Amino acid sequence: MKIVKINERLSVAAQPQMDDIAGLPDRGFANLINARPDGEQPGQPGSAAERQAAESAGLGYDFVPVTGATITEADVRSFGQALAAAKGPALAHCQGGTRALTLFALSEVLEGRMSAQELPALGRSHGFDLSAGLRWLERHMAQCPVVTGFYEPRTGSVQYVVADPATKKCAVIDPVLDYDEKSGSTGTASADALLAHVAGHGLEVEWVLDTHPHADHFSAAHYLKGKTGAPTAIGERIVDVQRLWKGIYNWPGLRDDGSQWDRLFAHGERFKVGGIEGRVLFSPGHTLASVTYMIGDAAFVHDTLFMPDGGTARADFPGGSARALWNSLQGILALPDETRLFTGHDYRPNERAARWESTVAEQKRANPHVAGQDEESFVRLREARDRTLPMPKLILHALQVNIRGGRLPEPEDNGRRYLKIPLDALSGSAW
Structure with missing residues (x-):
């Protein structure tokens, strides 16, 4: 498996196999970030199998699945948070590595650590085309x-x-x-x-x-x-x-x-x-x-x-x-x-x-x-x-607050507030 080192905290790669994941700790990695949606290609291991292999190897695991056309700010922030929380160097992958690097670069721009103009050069220096990331930033700013x-x-x-x-x-x-x-x-x-x-x-x-x-x-x-x-x-x-x-x-x-x-x-x-x-x-x-x-x-x-x-x-x-x-x-x-x-x-x-x-x-x-x-x-x-879903655990608590615009019950004479829970008012119990 070819691994491209971006900096001391992050490397990116194409889709790893299970044997590759098992060997990542020996190559100095502490975390695996999967940026690839399940079912993208026949024979793809999938997030559940990857998570199991990563945890068996003692790696942290994060799943931030994206396609190039549907990356959102939430995805970018999630990738940045996963990298920040990693206990050591992280390997991020997608099918070929471009999306993983794009998520990193966009995170750096949104956090103010990189300018948008630096994206193309970052990509070229590591053999990736980040022009789609630049277009994403232009749309995002507009x-x-x-x-x-x-x-x-x-x-x-x-x-x-x-x-x-x-x-x-x-x-x-x-x-x-x-x-x-x-x-x-x-x-x-x-x-x-x-x-x-x-x-x-x-x-x-x-x-x-x-x-x-x-x-x-x-x-x-x-x-x-x-x-x-x-x-x-x-x-x-x-x-x-x-x-x-x-x-x-x-x-x-x-x-x-x-x-x-x-x-x-x-x-x-x-x-x-x-x-x-x-x-x-x-x-x-x-x-x-x-x-x-x-x-x-x-x-x-x-x-x-x-x-x-x-x-x-x-x-x-x-x-x-x-x-x-x-x-x-x-x-x-x-x-x-x-x-x-x-x-x-x-x-x-x-x-x-x-x-x-x-x-x-x-x-x-x-x-x-x-x-x-x-x-x-x-x-x-x-x-x-x-018919298969139990009622939300807070429904009887929350509605008496929320039908009053978020007002808690008025304090009683001892200064405490009390919620009122009607018994047997709703079906959907999960014994």
Whole structure:
């Protein structure tokens, strides 16, 4: 196996075989980074076999699968994080080595350690053509708005800061308030990371937006409003969700008029993030109130479409509907093919690195819940899949917070706050 040394921390290579991986520690390597998607070529070992061989050899292993046409900033950041976390020299590979080196070079540029103009020379000096990486940087710099995703690994959630680079105004979408169900502890580390990014880039928060009332994490919308003064917003059908859960929680005092938010968006309503126009698409199915935020060329599709290898979101929560979800997907997939789609969760199939950005064209081509499906086949597929899934472990905790815009319960006379958990209210137990 030919190995090309890039620097003291990184070397790149073409596809290694199992015997090659077993011998990597003897060649001084501590980590293997696989940048090649599974099933790319007949006879390819695949990530599961590679991981087993790497771990058997005492190597660290990271899986950051990309194709040249679909590299995203999340992929670049994941590669950089994998290299930074390696306990020693790392070998990164794809089919021939070019994608692995491209990910490294792009990571160096995004971290400010290299200029874009240095990419071609870096490639030539090691026998690789990095012109595609240069084109990626040109497209990346031209994209508007600038979208930064923050992955929260406990719940697989993705928070976003969406910025207009011309005005430095931004929106925060689906912020997470930390909650540990075992101890009952709450925290603000995830939301504070957003605030640190905003401050570090000189941004001003204009909106705090939730796409829907989440079932697997608490919303930090109320917390961020207190920190920034920015108005909060959600889709206007939140009132239907409030009325539904008001009954489940036996909560007669709950205000079910949506007044916990500053603005309730209707389908087709428009708003601004700096100078960039935003538009709201009503996207029910996962919940009664789900909306998609279309901001510039970026659509925040929450729990409708996951990454193509993750399919679509479940539709069996109270008020959910697989048929409604199919219709919502058609509205999203009718957007221009180049539209960037940002999902609300990633559960990392095959233990790959977290990803959250795709395009309409990529979803139509590669998502098995979309490609080749019609309404009836999708409904059968989705409902059959949902019957196998237990309810999210935080659904009864989270909804009583999230149908109030992220407000925790009021303190009782002893100064403590208490959640109320209705027993036998939902099916889907996993004994």
